[in-house]
Amino acid sequence: MSDQKIVTPDTAVIQQNGGFEDVLREAQQSGEFQPLLDNIPYANLIGLKFQRLGNDVLFHLPKNDDNIGNPILPAIHGGVIGGFMELSASLHLMMNMDCATLPKMIDFSLDYLRAGRHQDTYAECQVWRQGTRVANVAINAWQTERSSPIATARAHFLLTK
């Protein structure tokens, strides 16, 4: 077919978009999400780990010198705290959805409450609302005590087929 000429490598890759959703479907069926995480380079870059506790999921960002923003304090950079919380929200939603579509983040609002020290950071998410088209997720991050969060955020996701 002559119109195949206009398929660039990029658009060819996009047409295989089902691939990630296959990985997601498999993870949702088996309950084993580590392979999904292994498929996300940014998760490996910052060193994200998780632990399932029933329906809850505890996300964990281990202390990592590469995530430092202020080397003198030393403090974790706000950008990595935000990135960790965004990634946690996406993963939490994928782990708790009953469909295997890739959620697309619409917006993200983050309030910093305390300095993020150079130590392990944890995050937990709650799906406040999951409609057929939009989901609303809240995220809290803490270091020493869950009751003293270092940041709180919320995100909206578009759920498309």
Next chain:
Amino acid sequence: MSDQKIVTPDTAVIQQNGGFEDVLREAQQSGEFQPLLDNIPYANLIGLKFQRLGNDVLFHLPKNDDNIGNPILPAIHGGVIGGFMELSASLHLMMNMDCATLPKMIDFSLDYLRAGRHQDTYAECQVWRQGTRVANVAINAWQTERSSPIATARAHFLLTK
């Protein structure tokens, strides 16, 4: 003095907090901000670069396999776009402030407008307001054209002595 016993290595480091501000003051005086950037491990982790264009600053996140969130599309992870924009906002403010205090981010709100493809990403910031205590910075990120941003965000910073 006996009360020195309770100084942990962490608190000892915090007492040297002036160090980063010294680096910042030097950068502001010389107009040479690369040494400041070299002091921020998270900037090196994601590969942030910048270019000064008069008072404007163009921030640049080169295409990097480690920043991928969806390997099938492939698309940059929202978390790294957010982190890049947060870091750009902090740096832009530090480059344009007339004092050498380290701005502390209070909050960050991000709207995703288009998918971030696996290619170079750029960001520009504007300081909407800089009071004595709070600064308000807007950030736009784009890939192909400045007029088609992939994300737009704003941040508040606390300016303390």
